[in-house]
Amino acid sequence: MKIKIIITGGTFDKEYNELTGQLFFQNTHLPEMLKLGRCMTDVNIDTVMMMDSLEMTDHHRQLISTYCNKAKEKNIVITHGTDTMPETARYLSKHISNKTVVLTGAMIPYKFGSSDGLFNLGSALAFVQTLPAGVYVAMNGKYFHADKVKKNKQKGIFESR
């Protein structure tokens, strides 16, 4: 099974700029993470955007949707900021059919050492291989259907709604 991974940014890929003291985006860490996980699944990575999900509009979501639909792969993992992950999942669920799409992300940047990113990536890649067609969020070791998930911003976790 060939899996497409679409990168959109989010906390996952944030880095610390030591000259300015600010967080910023540079390159995605996905290839490094897949190597660390000794991942041998057949993946094909596209960086579509590198942005904070709070700044995403439906214009961006349309672009992601287009990438998913035109991909040859039937199984797609999308890395995404957590703040609007449920919104993007719902948007995609209305515009994509016959594909298994799994959105995932991280609460802590991968580069900061104590990130949940590697765990989430492992689970997203597993879910995308086994779930039926549909759009899902994979966070906290669970999966949620696109229309039944919300982020609890006080606790920093994903829950059913």
Place this chain on the structure above:
Amino acid sequence: MKIKIIITGGTFDKEYNELTGQLFFQNTHLPEMLKLGRCMTDVNIDTVMMMDSLEMTDHHRQLISTYCNKAKEKNIVITHGTDTMPETARYLSKHISNKTVVLTGAMIPYKFGSSDGLFNLGSALAFVQTLPAGVYVAMNGKYFHADKVKKNKQKGIFESR
């Protein structure tokens, strides 16, 4: 869904003894890893043994099998040394039915910073929630049926056989 996690040791849980310079087993790091992954699945951890899988005999495999069969949970993740993981998977596949059992492990100890363990744990927990009843190995971002997996010891990866 409630998931049972059975700990048997393996590289996953090895530590470095700074007084002797030897690797050894102390306590499992599973709870720490689940916390790092912000895992919210309902898990129940049992440490059944803490050993190198090269030293495992069918006596040990029988014990693991008994734990699986008497567990109330239908979905079980087993952490295990990689060297004889396929052998244990095959043993269990002959002695357990009507349960989804996923074995996983690591090539590098979790405590050594560059471990594949967190990625593997994320994928094992996802596979155990979605695969039909059967015994599987989850390594390298893939899953393998118990009777169709081998470890390639030259490359340090798992392959179909």
Place this chain on the structure above:
Amino acid sequence: MKIKIIITGGTFDKEYNELTGQLFFQNTHLPEMLKLGRCMTDVNIDTVMMMDSLEMTDHHRQLISTYCNKAKEKNIVITHGTDTMPETARYLSKHISNKTVVLTGAMIPYKFGSSDGLFNLGSALAFVQTLPAGVYVAMNGKYFHADKVKKNKQKGIFESR
């Protein structure tokens, strides 16, 4: 020899708030760092403030100076943001005598895994035990006299001026 460590904040002690995505100060990581370094020197830690050095005024520098002068110890390490470390060093050099005072800091927060903080702390503790009375900056494996140091903000390193 008893060494006083005065904490003032700086990048050293910044953390990532996963709920807001902002960097912030919580508690100092100095005790954890000293433990990691298996440090057996006799140290006495005072957290005087927890702030970004860009926000420091002479009011804050006066407070640090007072802490140094009233300390029983003759050998003092100060952790400090890098942006105005030379300014504070010069202020202190005019207000403290007969003590060896070494300022140090980090370009990357200790919690982010790839920090220079542990290296800098090791060097600062060594310099404070061996340099004659005076005020110094210890960064980049070197020491600089208070009146002969500047931060090169383009390169993120300290240089003689």
Place this chain on the structure above:
Amino acid sequence: MKIKIIITGGTFDKEYNELTGQLFFQNTHLPEMLKLGRCMTDVNIDTVMMMDSLEMTDHHRQLISTYCNKAKEKNIVITHGTDTMPETARYLSKHISNKTVVLTGAMIPYKFGSSDGLFNLGSALAFVQTLPAGVYVAMNGKYFHADKVKKNKQKGIFESR
């Protein structure tokens, strides 16, 4: 000031072989550690041997001594296994004069994430710049004269004798 760094191996530079599960020596991590510490001192690194200090004989110590004596630099840091670091320090103190030589090492391999190595390296580089001619051990944030140091193997720390 130009500093010579002589590598002899020790826990500092041990790595984990994921195919065999054994610890082994490959290349030194000193350049990587100096980069992490943003070290700007002028250093010149020679790898003289890569061995466990328990296996060192006076033949090896003679070789290290020769390297120190023929070096153009007056200030030398030696990375060394902790088990016989005091013995090597005493041997060198009888065969080297007019140079400041500082031996250091680590209780935990640098690659294992929780190492004291970066702290020790920072302190050794600072001590070598400031101590008068002589041979010293720099461990646990302290320095010891070659003839007044022992390793407490029960506690894993260095003490005066």
